[in-house]
Amino acid sequence: MMDMAYTVHGEAWTLKELFVLPNEYVYWSIQIVMYPFMTGLVAGAFVLSSLYHVFGIKRLKEIARFSLVFSLALLPVAMMPLLLHLSQPLRGFHVMMTPHFTSAIAAFGIVFLTYGSIVVSELWFVYRKHFVLTVMELKAKRDRTSLENLRLNFNKILTLGAMDISEEALEKDHKATKYLAAIGIPVACFLHGYAGFIFGSVKANALWMTPLMPVIFIMSAVVSGIALCILCYVVTQEIRKFMAKRKMSRWGKDPKAPSLEQLQGAEQGGVAIASNYLLYFMIGAVTLEVLDIIFRGYTQVKSWDILGTVIMERKFVSLWIMQFGIGNILPFIMMVMPGRTVRRTVIACILVLFGVFMMRWNIVIGGQAFSLSFAGFMHYQLPIIPQDWETFREGLFGALLVAITPFVLFWGINKVMPVFLDDKGIPSSVGSVPNGAKASPAVD
Amino acid sequence: MKRRDFLKNSIMVIAGASVPLSALQMVDPKEILAQNPDIHWAFLIDTHTCVGCGFCVKACKIENDVPLEANVSRTWVERYVFTKDDRRYIDSPNAALHGYTDPRIDQGIAGMVDIDPENVGKAFFVPKLCNQCLTPPCTQVCPVGATYKTDDGVVLVDKKWCIGCGYCVMACPYAARFFHPVTHVPDKCTFCYHRIHQGLETACVNACPFEARKLCNIRDVNDPVTRIIMTDRVGILKDEFGTRPQAFYIGLATEVR
DSSP states (O other), X not given: OHHHHTOOTTGGGEEEEEOOOTXXXXXXXXXXXXXXXXXXXXXXXXXXXXXXHTTOOGGGHHHHHHHHXXXXXXXXXXXXXXXXXXXXXXXXXXXXXXXXXXXXXXXXXXXXXHHHHHHHHHHHHHHHHHHHHHHHHHHHOSSOOHHHHHHHHHHHHHHTXXXXXXXXXXXXXXXXXXXXXXXXXXXXHHHHHHHHHHHHXXXXXXXXXXXXXXXXXXXXXXXXXXXXXXXXXXXXXXXHHHHHHHTOTHHHHOTTSOOHHHHHHHHHHHHHHHHHHHHHHHHHHHHHHHHHHHHHHHHOOTTHHHHHHIIIIITHIIIIIIIIIIIIIHHHHHHHSSSOOHHHHHHHHHHHHHHHXXXXXXXXXXXXXXXXXXXXXXXXXXXXXXXXXXXXXTSHHHHHHHHHHHHHHHHHHHHHSOSOBOTTSOBGGGTTOOHHHHHOTTOO | OOHHHHHHHHXXXXXXXXXXXXXXXXXXXXXXXXXXXTOOEEEEEETTTOOOXXXXXXXXXXXXXXXXXXXXXXXXXXXXXXXXXXXXXXXXXXXXXXXXXXXXXXXXXXXXXXXXXXXXXXXXXXXXXXXXXXXXXXXXXXXXXXXXXXXXSOEEEOTTTOOOOOHHHHHOTTOOOEEOTTTOSEEOOOSSHHHHTTTOOXXXXXXXXXXXXXEEETTOTTSXXXXXXXXXXXXXXXXXXXXXXXXXEESOOTTOO
16 A cells, blocks of 8 residues: 555656666656647648638538537547646646746647637537527427427527528628638647647657647648548448438438438548548658658757667657558558549548557657656556556546547537538438428518 | 716825835835845755765655655666776666665666676766756746746745646656655755755755765855855756756766766
8 A cells, every 4th residue: 555655657657778767757648649639630620621611622511511510529528638637637727727828738728719619600600500490490390399399499599599591691601601710720720739839849858849840740630630530421421321221210201311322422522532632731741750850860969869769769660660651651552542442541541540649659658768868768558457547547548538539529519510411501300391481580 | 976076086096096006016025035136046066975875865855755665756866887898877776765785787677787896987976956947947838837936046836736737847858857646746856945944954965974965055155165166167967958057066977967
């Protein structure tokens, strides 16, 4: 018991080799790997949706709406790893109370809230018509169940009283969406570039300190965001196709449900163009990452003695084989080879996500793989079976908790803001809206 | 109320309020402290006289409530052994809490290394502690301002406000900070701030049998220790980081990082 009480933070998963200073441990562990990974997904998903809203790339329309909703689901999760990482999580709000602005972390709350409000308001403009239609549909019903009453009131609140869905009003919505998406791009880049700055500005750490870090982070963020959106988009489309084939749920009763061929066409078009953008950003990300390593190897400053050993020997497998080989080069070849299919793109996207995760891992864990004395190494062993609260939150299960949460949230959000709406903005739940209600918003 | 009365009353209220406001400014504690800029704490370490007994580490842990068993310490002593065939070994087992009684070098998971005493070229000890930098990177990165530098030059941690993000631990180039196993927030050497304020020496200076450690007020040119720093050739650790350390070393080797 005495021993347990005095286990130092970091001791449970750090092994020291040769000379490591007494106070050195891997203090930033798996949750700090998850943090840039998750914020990267948020930023990337948003940038993908903005490609449609701002630059008007029409073929991205459906996947754009999808990724916008997904970035909302990811949003609270960007904060989770940070809270799980804090040794005093209940004091987390101090960041908002006494922000100390010389710190790169201090602005997190502000940037995060700014970005969050942009995502939420953009979604509101996109889905306002849907909320209004839902309200009208439910109002038109004579005998509502108590659940439907609840839904009616909930949707009423969501409309914020703006019930006008005339052409002009919707045009205004559309314009607002465009502006918000345009402001959102730099904010999303800032949210993530600034995660890169947190690392890049730690002058004590020879591996982290480079002005390229924020740019590398933004690039890889967009890469991971697009990859995840393609992946989830295809998965949900496959589920829909499966249901269409079997005539399950609404396909059984609703004649207006999209046919199998329609779904297939939409899927291929969206995936093809999104994966092109994925390729462009991947080229940027890999170029910068390799440039950084080449520059360090070429200039050979004092720290290269140990960094060279870490990069070329100790972390060779996780850096060169897992990150660059399996995570970048292999999916790149898979996607540029002629005759690209949706299935091949999906496999490539999984590999890309793995590659970006490994990149975060190699930066966070790799940056702590060597001692500040440059005379020793530290090995990180991810805690798998939790022994106590600390090894849970900074272990495999803590990381999995963070990884699973966005999908649960997405499922919930999708109930309120259905991702798949047809061209008229009528979602599955309002598929059978009475004609009269659609024509005039004043119907009551 | 007439407009004239309103204006009159407003002026009176403002004038009345400004009196206590200016009184508040007069008792600003910062100004009072600034009136006494004569103290700035600094540290001098003589590596020639350190024998690696580890008394300083023990005294520090007891004085500052850092559990003896915990594998972290506010101060520690490093052992450097360079062989004649130019191999370099460094260690600091348990932060040198029990001194260096074992001639073998502790290389962590690489095991213990035996060195032939005939082959030893040079060997020495280097005590380390927080450098109380003039431009500390740790206070710069604290997101809530829970760690700060006092006007007399010591970097402290507010244990009750710190959120435990560990950014300061990562930012320190000297690994002077660690997570305290009881308070669960970063802890560090404070030059025994609670003692030096009362005119006492720090615990480690008190415990050192060979006067390898000395505390001084670097603003006082008559202080004998300050004089050594002014007149002798002293070194600092890792000056490339621009942190301007206030712990000075006599006989610092370039291999010490």
